[in-house]
Amino acid sequence: xxxxxxxxxxxxxxxxxxxxxxxxxxxxxxxxxxxxxxxxxxxxxxxxxxxxxxxxxxxxxxxxxxxxxxxxxxxxxxxxxxxxxxxxxxxxxxxxxxxxxxxxxxxxxxxxxxxxxxxxxxxxxxxxxxxxxxxxxxxxxxxxxxxxxxxxxxxxxxxxxxxxxxxxxxxxxxxxxxxxxxxxxxxxxxxxxxxxxxxxxxxxxxxxxxxxxxxxxxxxxxxxxxxxxxxxxxxxxxxxxxxxxxxxxxxxxxxxx
Amino acid sequence: xxxxxxxxxxxxxxxxxxxxxxxxxxxxxxxxxxxxxxxxxxxxxxxxxxxxxxxxxxxxxxxxxxxxxxxxxxxxxxxxxxxxxxxxxxxxxxxxxxxxxxxxxxxxxxxxxxxxxxxxxxxxxxxxxxxxxxxxxxxxxxxxxxxxxxxxxxxxxxxxxxxxxxxxxxxxxxxxxxxxxxxxxxxxxxxxxxxxxxxxxxxxxxxxxxxxxxxxxxxxxxxxxxxxxxxxxxxxxxxxxxxxxxxxxxxxxxxxxxxxxxxxxxxxxxxxxxxxxxxxxxxxxxxxxxxxxxxxxxxxxxxxxxxxxxxxxxxxxxxxxxxxxxxxxxxxxxxxxxxxxxxxxxxxxxxxxxxxxxxxxxxxxxxxxxxxxxxxxxxxxxxxxxxxxxxxxxxxxxx
Ligand SMILES: Cc1ncc(COP(=O)(O)O)c(C=O)c1O
Numbered sequence: 001x002x003x004x005x006x007x008x009x010x011x012x013x014x015x016x017x018x019x020x021x022x023x024x025x026x027x028x029x030x031x032x033x034x035x036x037x038x039x040x041x042x043x044x045x046x047x048x049x050x051x052x053x054x055x056x057x058x059x060x061x062x063x064x065x066x067x068x069x070x071x072x073x074x075x076x077x078x079x080x081x082x083x084x085x086x087x088x089x090x091x092x093x094x095x096x097x098x099x100x101x102x103x104x105x106x107x108x109x110x111x112x113x114x115x116x117x118x119x120x121x122x123x124x125x126x127x128x129x130x131x132x133x134x135x136x137x138x139x140x141x142x143x144x145x146x147x148x149x150x151x152x153x154x155x156x157x158x159x160x161x162x163x164x165x166x167x168x169x170x171x172x173x174x175x176x177x178x179x180x181x182x183x184x185x186x187x188x189x190x191x192x193x194x195x196x197x198x199x200x201x202x203x204x205x206x207x208x209x210x211x212x213x214x215x216x217x218x219x220x221x222x223x224x225x226x227x228x229x230x231x232x233x234x235x236x237x238x239x240x241x242x243x244x245x246x247x248x249x250x251x252x253x254x255x256x257x
Numbered sequence: 258x259x260x261x262x263x264x265x266x267x268x269x270x271x272x273x274x275x276x277x278x279x280x281x282x283x284x285x286x287x288x289x290x291x292x293x294x295x296x297x298x299x300x301x302x303x304x305x306x307x308x309x310x311x312x313x314x315x316x317x318x319x320x321x322x323x324x325x326x327x328x329x330x331x332x333x334x335x336x337x338x339x340x341x342x343x344x345x346x347x348x349x350x351x352x353x354x355x356x357x358x359x360x361x362x363x364x365x366x367x368x369x370x371x372x373x374x375x376x377x378x379x380x381x382x383x384x385x386x387x388x389x390x391x392x393x394x395x396x397x398x399x400x401x402x403x404x405x406x407x408x409x410x411x412x413x414x415x416x417x418x419x420x421x422x423x424x425x426x427x428x429x430x431x432x433x434x435x436x437x438x439x440x441x442x443x444x445x446x447x448x449x450x451x452x453x454x455x456x457x458x459x460x461x462x463x464x465x466x467x468x469x470x471x472x473x474x475x476x477x478x479x480x481x482x483x484x485x486x487x488x489x490x491x492x493x494x495x496x497x498x499x500x501x502x503x504x505x506x507x508x509x510x511x512x513x514x515x516x517x518x519x520x521x522x523x524x525x526x527x528x529x530x531x532x533x534x535x536x537x538x539x540x541x542x543x544x545x546x547x548x549x550x551x552x553x554x555x556x557x558x559x560x561x562x563x564x565x566x567x568x569x570x571x572x573x574x575x576x577x578x579x580x581x582x583x584x585x586x587x588x589x590x591x592x593x594x595x596x597x598x599x600x601x602x603x604x605x606x607x608x609x610x611x612x613x614x615x616x617x618x619x620x621x622x623x624x625x626x627x628x629x630x631x632x633x634x635x636x637x638x639x640x641x642x643x644x645x646x647x648x649x650x651x652x653x654x655x656x
Binding site: 102104105125128130152155174 | 287429442543544546554558
């Protein structure tokens with residue numbers, strides 16, 4: 001059973017997935033951040049692979065990505081940093097990023113390496129359903145990695161069911177029409193999440209985009225298994241001095257500890 | 258399901274938007290509905306007689322088409338071949354870009370959209386978009402790199418006069434690539450009411466094909482004009498500059514399946530192809546994904562997109578449309594380049610021997626003429642994609 005599957009079997013509410021950009025704020029802070037996320041109550045780590053042109057991301061993650069790149073982060077470096085991660089990190093780790101750097105690394109080599117270091121799944125927003133089915137999906141599955149598709153309120157039901165059937169681990173529900181880091185009117189989000197809840201999907205659902213504090217985290221948990229926090233945490237890291245202390249305060253705030 | 262085209266048919270990408278292995282739609286799910294709707298509707302709409310009539314009428318009475326095909330006598334003598342200029346510079350707003358924006362604004366209306374966004378490099382596409390938005394009463398927001406806002410000030414002013422909002426793109430290299438990122442992000446953030454008018458044959462399918470079709474009027478007219486002037490529809494060469502590749506796609510389109518016609522695409526070499534300050538994508542790039550399609554992309558070995566350089570904002574782009582990547586790799590097209598310096602020299606030279614001040618982008622196309630090894634019997638059409646008004650500041654620095 002995969003780590004993600006296991007997690008959701010043991011915990012069906014308030015699952016917290018925290019995004020951080022690999023190599024940010026410092027080239028070598030990746031593992032330290034992952035450790036403090038784990039120590040302070042995160043259930044999943046979503047590690048962003050920085051890219052020069054992240055289309056689905058807002059300013060905060062763009063800035064952290066460029067910062068990480070100028071720190072010298074590359075996929076090669078990242079895999080070196082992660083090569084020993086399973087000595088200390090026991091919670092699921094998913095890599096989030098864009099197709100272009102992965103294609104340059106070699107898609108197959110990337111999947112093999114990710115599995116080797118102990119990565120559990122992939123979130124690749126610009127790998128659409130058609131391309132997944134026709135070429136890349138097989139390599140991902142052959143390497144035993146979970147693949148997590150995004151769904152939006154505009155995703156038609158039939159397509160949504162298909163994305164659910166091809167996903168494993170969890171399904172990533174984004175409020176429609178939002179790059180990361182945008183605030184959204186929650187009443188509309190609630191209608192959408194309630195609809196998802198009633199669809200009896202195969203995968204657990206985590207809500208991303210716009211979750212930033214205890215209030216927004218609590219709100220989505222009424223309908224789903226949990227949420228993903230990204231920009232708000234990056235903002236905290238940008239302001240904070242000490243990575244460990246910042247992470248502790250931030251997660252205590254979100255989880256209400 | 259067919260993924261790749263098996264036979265060479267340059268005018269028709271596969272159902273999923275592939276020219277050979279290039280193209281496709283690598284977009285986040287948030288854009289799926291918009292892009293899917295466009296994909297389902299664009300050919301239907303573009304083949305509807307009422308749509309064609311509306312667009313044709315605008316191209317004739319508003320844009321001023323057909324644009325002349327002019328025999329450049331002094332240039333021909335100098336080069337030693339018959340050089341014809343397809344005068345896209347005489348289009349309303351001064352470049353070929355409006356052929357596409359006219360088509361897309363009418364299409365956007367059909368799709369029920371109320372707001373238009375666009376990216377722009379040189380500002381020509383931004384101006385062409387702002388113009389058709391004024392014409393059709395649509396709200397218009399144009400994303401433009403901060404660096405380009407500085408070097409193309411007259412076009413920024415024109416967009417504002419036309420009622421558009423110009424938003425500076427401050428990320429990355431602050432040029433066309435980043436303006437395109439910002440436009441796509443803006444589209445993600447308000448997909449329902451908005452149509453994105455991409456300015457070149459780039460972006461996710463169906464944009465490259467749709468824009469090529471709207472620009473194909475250039476080569477359609479060339480054929481009938483050549484027939485009228487020379488009794489033969491086919492030139493020996495068609496030469497065009499390539500940023501994303503829309504004027505080239507339009508100028509090549511009706512010759513793509515005519516193997517006797519050499520298709521010459523000219524990229525911007527900046528300070529020199531290998532100087533580190535260049536935008537010669539096919540020479541420097543490798544296969545990759547940029548702005549939603551698979552193509553040739555200037556990038557590091559880690560897949561980070563490089564910042565290109567060209568003196569002309571319209572060619573300052575690290576990618577190229579998937580059709581052109583396919584023309585390059587299949588060798589159907591010949592890809593050459595011209596440096597900043599060569600382009601500047603050509604701009605002055607053409608101004609002084611033909612009385613036409615070309616855009617800096619276009620000037621690149623002229624620079625390669627002496628290198629084509631032309632014969633006296635050759636018939637060469639240069640796509641004069643735009644006029645040089647917007648580049649006066651740069652030209653004045655070099656007077
Ligand atoms: C006059 C002119 N020519 C050419 C271009 C390059 O674009 P494309 O390659 O899409 O024709 C531009 C772009 O701004 C332009 O303004």
